[in-house]
Amino acid sequence: MNILAIIGAFVTLAGSIFLLLGSVGLLRMPDCYNRIQAGTKASTLGTILSFAGILLIMPGWWGKLLILIISVILTNPVSSHVLARASYHKRVPLTKATLVDKYQEEEEYIAVKDQHKEDQNNDQT
Amino acid sequence: MIIKIIAIIIGLAILLMALIAVYNKKLIVAIVAAGVVSLFASVMYLLLSAPDVAMTEAAIGSGLSTIIFFYVVNKIRKNRKDHA
Amino acid sequence: MVETILTTSMGIMLVSIILSIIRFVKGPCYTDRVIAFDVMTISSLAIIAGVAYLSGRVIYLDVAMVYGILSFLGVLVVARYMEKGL
Numbered sequence: 001m002n003i004l005a006i007i008g009a010f011v012t013l014a015g016s017i018f019l020l021l022g023s024v025g026l027l028r029m030p031d032c033y034n035r036i037q038a039g040t041k042a043s044t045l046g047t048i049l050s051f052a053g054i055l056l057i058m059p060g061w062w063g064k065l066l067i068l069i070i071s072v073i074l075t076n077p078v079s080s081h082v083l084a085r086a087s088y089h090k091r092v093p094l095t096k097a098t099l100v101d102k103y104q105e106e107e108e109y110i111a112v113k114d115q116h117k118e119d120q121n122n123d124q125t
Numbered sequence: 126m127i128i129k130i131i132a133i134i135i136g137l138a139i140l141l142m143a144l145i146a147v148y149n150k151k152l153i154v155a156i157v158a159a160g161v162v163s164l165f166a167s168v169m170y171l172l173l174s175a176p177d178v179a180m181t182e183a184a185i186g187s188g189l190s191t192i193i194f195f196y197v198v199n200k201i202r203k204n205r206k207d208h209a
Numbered sequence: 210m211v212e213t214i215l216t217t218s219m220g221i222m223l224v225s226i227i228l229s230i231i232r233f234v235k236g237p238c239y240t241d242r243v244i245a246f247d248v249m250t251i252s253s254l255a256i257i258a259g260v261a262y263l264s265g266r267v268i269y270l271d272v273a274m275v276y277g278i279l280s281f282l283g284v285l286v287v288a289r290y291m292e293k294g295l
Binding site for chain 1: 231244267281289
Binding site for chain 3: 127128130131134141142153157158161165167168171172174176179180183187188192195198199
């Protein structure tokens with residue numbers, strides 16, 4: 001019974017607690033975007049911690065576990081971002097308690113700028 | 126012991142997802158539920174200690190069939206819009 | 210000692226899968242269902258790693274790799290379909 005295996009087991013326990021917190025947030029958040037945030041961030045950290053715990057318990061398996069950790073780090077935030085963008089373009093409503101919506105202001109600003117540029121082109125011709 | 130409990134819970138989840146895939150009216154939800162059925166079936170094959178079957182099930186059932194279903198639904202929607 | 214703690218943590222991951230199944234059944238819009246699908250797959254990845262330690266076979270991790278990449282592909286396809294069509 002070496003000390004490294006016990007540390008690894010506790011790291012795995014911490015990862016599973018993060019997974020549980022993530023899915024509790026998935027149940028209780030009021031809004032679709034908040035649910036994306038809670039679910040994806042917490043579950044990414046939880047999975048990385050539990051893979052790291054298995055890596056500390058069995059150091060002989062480092063190759064495949066390292067590939068798994070890197071693939072989770074690379075793919076999971078991308079899927080969160082793509083989902084949030086798609087649901088914003090599909091006009092899924094925000095919650096009632098929202099104060100600022102920076103993305104909409106940015107889009108309005110870009111639309112006004114494009115209109116201004118078209119007007120300038122019309123004036124020149 | 127824990128492996129038996131996981132197998133029971135995942136079997137019940139497969140049943141629930143199959144019922145959703147049959148009885149839901151929206152098409153996208155039915156397709157995603159069919160993908161979940163396939164992924165959980167892959168975990169089930171893994172717990173029954175057949176890793177090669179699990180790998181094939183995850184690749185064919187979840188990846189390929191979901192993509193083909195979405196491609197077909199997209200094509201049907203586009204054709205309907207052209208005719209109307 | 211190690212196996213007891215690992216068994217407990219796999220039980221907690223199972224509870225997380227059950228909670229996300231509840232969100233999948235309830236969810237009002239498509240995005241909720243897709244994100245519940247994502248959380249289910251990620252928790253299943255951690256469970257597969259635990260099962261691979263408890264039964265002592267390395268080849269289960271290969272299944273976890275294929276599983277993770279294909280679930281990412283599924284989420285990407287659904288989001289692409291929702292945004293502008295495939």
